[in-house]
Amino acid sequence: MKICRYLLLLLLLIQVSLVRAEPIPDWLQELDSLKHRQPEQSLATLLERQPEFASQPDAVKAYWLRQQAALYSALGRHQQQQQAARRAMALLQDTESALKVEVWYELGYALEMQVQLSDALQHYQQGTALATLLDNEKLILRGQINQAAIMSEQNNDQQALTLLKDVYQRAELLQDPEILAEVNAQLGLMYSSLAFEDDALEFLQRALVLYQQLGWVKNEIAVLFNLARTYSYQEKYQQALDHFNQMLQRSLAANDDVNLYHAYLGLAITSAEMNRTEAALGYIEKAEQYLANLQSSYHVQSHHYEKALIYRDLEQTSLAMQQLMLAEQASRQPAEQADHVALAIKLLRAELLAQQDQYQKAYFALHDFIDGFQQLRNKENELALEHMRLEFDSERQQVRTSLLEAENELKALRLQEVERKRQIQLLWLGILGCTTLILLGIVLWQFTRRADKSGRKKTNLPL
Numbered sequence: 001m002k003i004c005r006y007l008l009l010l011l012l013l014i015q016v017s018l019v020r021a022e023p024i025p026d027w028l029q030e031l032d033s034l035k036h037r038q039p040e041q042s043l044a045t046l047l048e049r050q051p052e053f054a055s056q057p058d059a060v061k062a063y064w065l066r067q068q069a070a071l072y073s074a075l076g077r078h079q080q081q082q083q084a085a086r087r088a089m090a091l092l093q094d095t096e097s098a099l100k101v102e103v104w105y106e107l108g109y110a111l112e113m114q115v116q117l118s119d120a121l122q123h124y125q126q127g128t129a130l131a132t133l134l135d136n137e138k139l140i141l142r143g144q145i146n147q148a149a150i151m152s153e154q155n156n157d158q159q160a161l162t163l164l165k166d167v168y169q170r171a172e173l174l175q176d177p178e179i180l181a182e183v184n185a186q187l188g189l190m191y192s193s194l195a196f197e198d199d200a201l202e203f204l205q206r207a208l209v210l211y212q213q214l215g216w217v218k219n220e221i222a223v224l225f226n227l228a229r230t231y232s233y234q235e236k237y238q239q240a241l242d243h244f245n246q247m248l249q250r251s252l253a254a255n256d257d258v259n260l261y262h263a264y265l266g267l268a269i270t271s272a273e274m275n276r277t278e279a280a281l282g283y284i285e286k287a288e289q290y291l292a293n294l295q296s297s298y299h300v301q302s303h304h305y306e307k308a309l310i311y312r313d314l315e316q317t318s319l320a321m322q323q324l325m326l327a328e329q330a331s332r333q334p335a336e337q338a339d340h341v342a343l344a345i346k347l348l349r350a351e352l353l354a355q356q357d358q359y360q361k362a363y364f365a366l367h368d369f370i371d372g373f374q375q376l377r378n379k380e381n382e383l384a385l386e387h388m389r390l391e392f393d394s395e396r397q398q399v400r401t402s403l404l405e406a407e408n409e410l411k412a413l414r415l416q417e418v419e420r421k422r423q424i425q426l427l428w429l430g431i432l433g434c435t436t437l438i439l440l441g442i443v444l445w446q447f448t449r450r451a452d453k454s455g456r457k458k459t460n461l462p463l
């Protein structure tokens with residue numbers, strides 16, 4: 001069995017060395033360091049050199065496509081990110097490398113942004129498993145951060161938080177600024193969603209400083225968004241508006257259409273929370289100009305839901321209902337949408353129908369909301385029970401392992417005792433043997449001495 005493992009590891013190392021043996025062009029490697037700083041320019045460079053793609057070895061093609069997927073991700077073009085990642089994965093099927101791990105993560109993130117959470121989690125887990133096999137701590141931590149994000153979106157907050165805390169401790173030991181920035185940002189978002197705003201602000205501020213040091217402009221802007229929303233949850237609306245305006249200015253300076261959308265959306269939501277409904281409508285209409293740049297059904301759904309809320313507050317019920325219908329149509333994965341956003345849409349539909357005096361339809365819509373809420377609670381309970389069962393199985397296995405270890409230790413002690421007794425027996429046998437030899441020697445010496453005396457007496461007798 002051990003020989004098979006050694007052969008498998010040797011084969012893996014040979015495959016990794018073959019992948020690394022392919023020379024990656026310098027200009028393509030430079031894009032790897034620029035993708036977080038200048039994604040638009042980097043993608044333009046990649047597209048300009050597209051004619052060179054066909055003549056490259058498969059390893060270079062896979063690296064190229066992974067870079068392309070990462071750039072599409074930074075630009076919010078997640079459908080194209082998914083396509084590029086799948087093409088890269090096809091080229092890496094027979095290899096096991098860090099590059100393949102990164103492609104798994106790109107594919108998982110593209111699916112996550114399209115609210116295909118189960119598939120996204122599966123790809124994150126595949127990438128993390130391969131990173132573990134390669135003993136690449138940085139990639140392992142990245143994969144676990146991604147998994148925690150999915151767990152949180154699936155309302156499995158406790159497990160997500162436990163995983164993130166473990167990642168945070170290991171990231172502190174690793175002292176990699178990129179991983180530290182990512183885990184601080186995710187912990188900040190996690191605590192914010194759990195209504196621990198003070199803790200959230202602390203982690204988000206750390207993430208902001210780290211991203212500023214790295215020069216990752218888009219990530220910095222994303223943290224500003226989460227900081228602003230957290231201040232809004234604390235009803236510190238002016239601080240929220242200040243951060244959204246900072247985000248807006250940096251997005252304009254970076255010509256970042258994706259984050260311009262989020263900045264305007266944040267200003268719209270905060271203005272609505274401050275009862276500045278007309279201003280909120282103006283901001284969300286500005287945001288809508290950039291909505292087409294986001295290839296994410298989740299963002300489209302959320303946008304139309306937020307706009308429906310603004311129209312409701314303006315008492316424009318028909319327009320609110322139109323936006324609600326667009327929000328419902330935006331979801332491409334109904335089975336994955338049994339979450340709080342989907343329930344909020346159902347509840348708002350019931351409210352709008354009641355405002356239109358369609359009480360029977362409102363009743364049925366409210367009934368759908370209650371059913372959906374119950375399904376969500378059942379799902380959460382099932383997940384909790386499954387988690388408890390797994391914990392129980394784990395504890396039982398630990399007990400079995402402890403008992404087995406104790407039994408093995410007892411056997412080892414018994415063997416040591418038997419060996420000790422055997423050694424004592426041998427020692428006593430040795431002592432007995434030596435004593436016997438000594439006594440035998442003494443007897444022989446006495447016998448020889450007497451024989452000599454007798455001989456001398458016979459010699460001395462007179463004739």
